[in-house]
Amino acid sequence: MSEGDLLHTVTADNISDGRRRLGKAMVWGSAGLVAILGLWQMLHETGRVSGGFETWRPVLYAYLLWATALCWSQVIVRGEMGKRTLFVLPAALFVISLVVFPLLFALYISFTDWNLASAAGPQPNGWDNIRQMWSDAFYWNALKNMVYYVVAVSVEYMIAFGLALLLNAQIRARKFFRVVFLLPLMLSPVAVSWMVGKSMMEIRFGPLARLAREIGIDNPSFFGSPEMARFMIMAMDAWTFIPFMMIMLLAGLQALPREIIEASKVDGATGWQSFKEVIFPLMLPVSVTAIVIRIIFKLKLADIIINVTSGGPGGATDSVTSFIFREYRDRSNVGYGTLLAIVYLVLIVIFITALLKLVSRYMERPA
Amino acid sequence: MKVELYNYIRAAQKMNRRQMLQGSAAISAAAMMPKGAKAASHSNVRAEILKIPGVGQGSPTDGDWQKVGEMCLGATRENVAEGEFAGVELTFMGLNNQNLHNFLFRGFLKPWEAYTGAKINWIDLAQADYNARLQQSIATGTVDFDIIEMGAPFEGDVLGKGLASEMPDWVKDQIDMDDYVDYLKEPVGTWGGKTYRISIDGDCHTFAYRTDYFGEGGIGGAEVPTTWQEINQVSKDLVGKEDPLTGLPAHGYLDPLKGWGGFGFYFLENRASAYAKHPNSPAWLFDPETMQPMVNNPAWVQAIQDVMDLIEAGAYPADQINADPGTTAFQQFLAGTGSMLMWWGDVGSNARTSDTSVVGDVVGFGVNPASDRVYNAQSGEWEDTRNEAPNMAYIGWGVYVMATVDGDDKKHKAAWSAAAHLGGKDLSLWASAYPSGFQPYRNSHFQFDEWEEAGYDRAFIEDYLGSNADSYNHPNAAIEPRIPGIFQYYSVAEDELAKGYAGQYGSAQETADAIAAAWEKITDQIGRDSQIAVYKASLGM
Numbered sequence: 001m002s003e004g005d006l007l008h009t010v011t012a013d014n015i016s017d018g019r020r021r022l023g024k025a026m027v028w029g030s031a032g033l034v035a036i037l038g039l040w041q042m043l044h045e046t047g048r049v050s051g052g053f054e055t056w057r058p059v060l061y062a063y064l065l066w067a068t069a070l071c072w073s074q075v076i077v078r079g080e081m082g083k084r085t086l087f088v089l090p091a092a093l094f095v096i097s098l099v100v101f102p103l104l105f106a107l108y109i110s111f112t113d114w115n116l117a118s119a120a121g122p123q124p125n126g127w128d129n130i131r132q133m134w135s136d137a138f139y140w141n142a143l144k145n146m147v148y149y150v151v152a153v154s155v156e157y158m159i160a161f162g163l164a165l166l167l168n169a170q171i172r173a174r175k176f177f178r179v180v181f182l183l184p185l186m187l188s189p190v191a192v193s194w195m196v197g198k199s200m201m202e203i204r205f206g207p208l209a210r211l212a213r214e215i216g217i218d219n220p221s222f223f224g225s226p227e228m229a230r231f232m233i234m235a236m237d238a239w240t241f242i243p244f245m246m247i248m249l250l251a252g253l254q255a256l257p258r259e260i261i262e263a264s265k266v267d268g269a270t271g272w273q274s275f276k277e278v279i280f281p282l283m284l285p286v287s288v289t290a291i292v293i294r295i296i297f298k299l300k301l302a303d304i305i306i307n308v309t310s311g312g313p314g315g316a317t318d319s320v321t322s323f324i325f326r327e328y329r330d331r332s333n334v335g336y337g338t339l340l341a342i343v344y345l346v347l348i349v350i351f352i353t354a355l356l357k358l359v360s361r362y363m364e365r366p367a
Numbered sequence: 368m369k370v371e372l373y374n375y376i377r378a379a380q381k382m383n384r385r386q387m388l389q390g391s392a393a394i395s396a397a398a399m400m401p402k403g404a405k406a407a408s409h410s411n412v413r414a415e416i417l418k419i420p421g422v423g424q425g426s427p428t429d430g431d432w433q434k435v436g437e438m439c440l441g442a443t444r445e446n447v448a449e450g451e452f453a454g455v456e457l458t459f460m461g462l463n464n465q466n467l468h469n470f471l472f473r474g475f476l477k478p479w480e481a482y483t484g485a486k487i488n489w490i491d492l493a494q495a496d497y498n499a500r501l502q503q504s505i506a507t508g509t510v511d512f513d514i515i516e517m518g519a520p521f522e523g524d525v526l527g528k529g530l531a532s533e534m535p536d537w538v539k540d541q542i543d544m545d546d547y548v549d550y551l552k553e554p555v556g557t558w559g560g561k562t563y564r565i566s567i568d569g570d571c572h573t574f575a576y577r578t579d580y581f582g583e584g585g586i587g588g589a590e591v592p593t594t595w596q597e598i599n600q601v602s603k604d605l606v607g608k609e610d611p612l613t614g615l616p617a618h619g620y621l622d623p624l625k626g627w628g629g630f631g632f633y634f635l636e637n638r639a640s641a642y643a644k645h646p647n648s649p650a651w652l653f654d655p656e657t658m659q660p661m662v663n664n665p666a667w668v669q670a671i672q673d674v675m676d677l678i679e680a681g682a683y684p685a686d687q688i689n690a691d692p693g694t695t696a697f698q699q700f701l702a703g704t705g706s707m708l709m710w711w712g713d714v715g716s717n718a719r720t721s722d723t724s725v726v727g728d729v730v731g732f733g734v735n736p737a738s739d740r741v742y743n744a745q746s747g748e749w750e751d752t753r754n755e756a757p758n759m760a761y762i763g764w765g766v767y768v769m770a771t772v773d774g775d776d777k778k779h780k781a782a783w784s785a786a787a788h789l790g791g792k793d794l795s796l797w798a799s800a801y802p803s804g805f806q807p808y809r810n811s812h813f814q815f816d817e818w819e820e821a822g823y824d825r826a827f828i829e830d831y832l833g834s835n836a837d838s839y840n841h842p843n844a845a846i847e848p849r850i851p852g853i854f855q856y857y858s859v860a861e862d863e864l865a866k867g868y869a870g871q872y873g874s875a876q877e878t879a880d881a882i883a884a885a886w887e888k889i890t891d892q893i894g895r896d897s898q899i900a901v902y903k904a905s906l907g908m
Contacts, residue, residue: 115852116502117851117893118894202698203684204704205702219685222686223688223689224686308689310627310861310865312624312625312869313624313688313865314688314869314870315865315869315871329628330854331859331889332506332852
């Protein structure tokens, strides 16, 4: 035990060998129980053993017993040190149970041909799903659309920054505008889909269509052409989430040291120079954080698309999530749908890791 | 009856004072009658139940449902002794749409529970959750219900896997199955020669049109089009004209060009059935011997081409590419855009009762349009004969008993007795005449005298329900294939059609080929041999 650890030790632990053995026996015994029950149940389910449980519930109970034994044994075996572990261990086990296990199960499912309508149930099918994905024009089209959607974040960022600067300035009714600009963020994207996408943009009676006719566009069409439809989806999504970026940037602006900005003014910098040379560089860490979080939000984009265009026209607005939704919900194609989701997860992890690596040097405030 | 239809009829007709008094007097008389007398007057049951609560007397309540359930118990009494099912518990899974379905069943079955001694537990599901819940129950082997309210398209998933209980003969007699309209008779509700379904509803697509577009001096021509060829011609000719009602641009037939969770495919079927459903075979979607899709044969390609032609001609309203079936019916047709539409029964009923509808006084109904020529898939040739094939889209709801009761004789009889009570001949008349979520589905439901006596307007009933009756009993009705995963086929077809309509495929043939390829994949995934077997079974082959 190092000196640092000793400093925080309240009681001296005199742990006997017997106690240690008991603790270890608890863990290994319960782990063995889980393994035996799990194996038995698996053999029963696959028809190799006749006797078995009706459901997997007993195995779950054995797992819970093991988890309890593991936590308990920490204290039995390691005393005070074990108590410290207990602060984290239950949470870690919880995460492992609800994230890691399902993820492994999903990984297994993604290499099966499981279609809920198939009488045969999930059957491993090797690399078939990967091959299908490789030649699936809908999936690649959706991935391509995601690139457009992610690129659109840069425009959202510019608008959000502009609004944040505006709300940070000494304007009249500033508090009122801050609340008003936040309102879209409080709406559910589903509400936005119906209120804006399906009502305001309704082609005959929608106020936006009427406005378009007023200004001389005879046959307004918001979702008729692929480009227009994609732009409309981007616009609705942006309208909902720009306030989110704006509020982050506003917080960043308010935290800027006033002296530096004032100093730049004293030195004779114009408004633009002061923004370009002082405010923008100082805001980089906040900006990067806002953009990264927004991109993560964007990668989940689905609800507006599902409600307004169902991915149309001809897949022009499809996002990966909305496509998986159709594959999974409408077509009960659990195996292939899961594979698409897993591949997307891997792509996201790679993309976000690379992105963070790339921008890491901007994340630190310049000294 | 669907709620909207009920409201429509009430709005469409004005009850005169005499009818109203007749109705009220009858109710008062019925209320004063002793219980025994009511049961004894079995022959009058149909007339009596139609007076509960009386047309135009407000929506029926739980008390009314129980009263109807009580008055229709006669058939149960003949087959079941009082208290015979004491101690039996059954679980019923159904919908809770619009506070109908299960809510009515509860009321109808309360007197049945009191008489038989059985107890029913309820699983209420929203429509949107229904499919997923059912599929998951099937896939994970956790069927936790004994009786289910289910649409016929799922029969492949449930009956095909042996999850349901075969109907005993006494039930067939009790519910008088011969009275069903033709398309609900075999093979619908049967599997491998065995009967499973008690029908409680009927569904089909009928043709709705604007009467102010057609007739002498009408912008659409003197006659209402009756074939798809005429419909396309009229739709093209209407380009550039003005709608007589709204003053906005006139449009012809409204095809939904966007998917709708699989349901959008029914609307291409409406066109295709006339071309592809030859009277010589019940099969029109797959080759029953190989499960090879027929969706890329010349008949289907013609249907897709028809839609593409109208896109090309600019005959649709702007943004039609983003219009799903719901949009075409409720935001377009009822709001005065477009002059022709195919839809289920409720578009007609909404025409007068919906606040957003402007076409209430100018809407007429007919059966699914025909075609001048029909494709004979067996000979591979077009035949120049007129062909009509109404599309029985979705087939309607039924009640099924699950195989979970098969091991226990008492439970088995109890479950079937409960189901038979819900599908009883008299009780179904009431359900088709009042808000219930269900449409008429028996020949006896179309005895218009009964409706008239109950207080309905005869002309309306004959016109509106007549189009349904004609479709139901059509000798060449196009029946939905009840195979596992049928909505998967529809859903993937919608995706490919969307690409085709957006011009991403070179032609209608390429679009159809893409659908066929996707269907082949699904068939292989679900299992070709088993699909062939269930497809044949579902067609009664």
